[in-house]
Amino acid sequence: MGSWKRKQLSTMKKISFLLAAIILFAASCKKEDNCPYTESTRSASAEERTYLANYVQANSITATEHSSGVFYSIVTPGTGANPTICSGINMRYRGTLIPTGAEFDATPGTSTASFQLGELIIGWQKALPLIKAGGKIVLYIPPSLAYGAQEIRNPSTGAVLIPANSYLKFEIELV
Template sequence: MESISYALGILFAKNLQDQGLNEISTNDMAKGLSDQMAASASMSPEQANAMVGEFFQAKKEEAGAAAKSESEAFLVENAKNNDVTVTASGLQYTHLTQGEGENPNAASTVTVHYRGTLIDGTEFDSSYSRGEPISFPLGNVIKGWTEGLQLMKAGGKTKFYIPQELAYGANPNPSGPIPPYAALIFEVELISFQ
């Protein structure tokens, strides 16, 4: 049992590190583990769960406030570029290559290649990296994509600067690379639509 206990400790610590919790006191955590196993814990599991939930909520709000502030400042500066157009919703874009023909509508299914980054340039997703374009109904994506792709024509390539309100806002995938309230940048090539 000693090696299994040690292995569980490694996995638990790795999980904490992956969540950015390097400042956790291992002595207090070991005491909590020991006390719970001995049925002498100073709080119930429900109380512990509530405390941990409040801690993570505060960390999320702290990270979100920073991302929101940085994103807003970025978008204000970006809007000053002569080649950037800003829509009524706040979506910003630059056509890199003009396409031809009609524009898709919100009910269209589009086929695109794209690269998504945070405002610091960190890539979080790319169909180019996967080596194949992706198809999806335009009404089933973030608002910034639904609006933005309707401004494109097949064969066109556009760079979108999407405010958090038109992206994932306060609720991105908790285990994903996008922080709450982050503005996103997408370079999108509209291959076709139907």
């Protein structure tokens, strides 16, 4: 083999080694993301949006409509970072049925509940990132962004807590 071919092979080996090193370095710099959740693209139907718009208007509630169809009122914005779909969150909350106001769930007293945002109903996933720790928000959620056609029952008694296709109101404080 001539010296020209040896130089060419040597140069190709160097280039190959350099490319392999660059690829290895780039791969090692990639942020490891173990979050199994993705943002939902689901949104409320026109009928659900109209129902909630009429409800907040009839009850003189000042609320903003999120692009998903959740209506919300920010009581206190809070401070710090906004939660993301993969965030662990601590909160106090109270859930009631619209329009009756019947309470179906709440954190007792000053207790808090901890969840991963991506595990919660879509209405919460969409609206809770609008506030930060210490923030308070009131949510008005249509059935398609809550539990849909699924009934939610008390695990101890079997009594229906949330009827199928219910509109829900949540008062939430991130702590």
